[in-house]
Amino acid sequence: MKSLGKYFILLGSLFKNRESFKTYFKLTINECVLIGVNSIVIVVIVSTFMGAVTAVQTAYNLVSPLIPNNVIGLIVRDMTVLELAPTIMAIVFAGKVGSNIAGELGTMRITEQIDALEVMGINGASYLILPKILASVFMYPLLVIMAAFLSITGGYLAGIMTNIITEQEYIYGIRLDFNEYTVTFALIKSVVFAFLVSSISAYKGFFTRGGALEVGLASTSAVTNSVIAILLADYLLAQLLL
Known part of the structure; x- marks a missing residue:
């Protein structure tokens, strides 16, 4: 509970003593x-x-011979849009971006760069963390859109090259009974996941204490906690929005 309280205090401090809009835009x-x-x-x-x-x-x-081949396209589409693109890619995102954020901020903390910023009167949390969260929330949904397109394309290429489905059957399957809301749901999840990964990783890095070993532990902890948060949020969002 103490860690959770520090996490929300950190989020609240992001909007205190802010720099100019131009500064945040560049960052x-x-x-x-x-x-x-x-x-x-x-x-x-x-x-x-x-x-x-x-x-x-x-x-x-x-x-079963009674099941048409176009079901392959339908299943690839629904699995990709509802789960694979936003959720599985979020775990990959946590491993790559989350560990990098935690490592960067952890290194800045143990080398006293964050302390130097605060001595100069700059809100270190806002200056260093807020741009990372904004960039994650903006860029990750774009990555999810690209991942969904490439995943469906990958299914198409695999199906055609292995002769398990024809081009017409696959295209018919991905267009069959399409519900536009699933795309909206995927984008909502992507925004939530991006916020969780960036904020949790920033929290772990920002409060790192010790030396190089602790920076590595902070990065590992950031990825682990981000993945757990992603899976919990995935379940809650499915219950609330579907």
């Missing part, structure tokens, strides 16, 4: 590059193979 753009653009490669690789594996395994489990 946020830099973080968008570090958080979003530098994550594109891993998102492309994971999401493409994620869709391909889903298509192949779905086809493998279609043992």
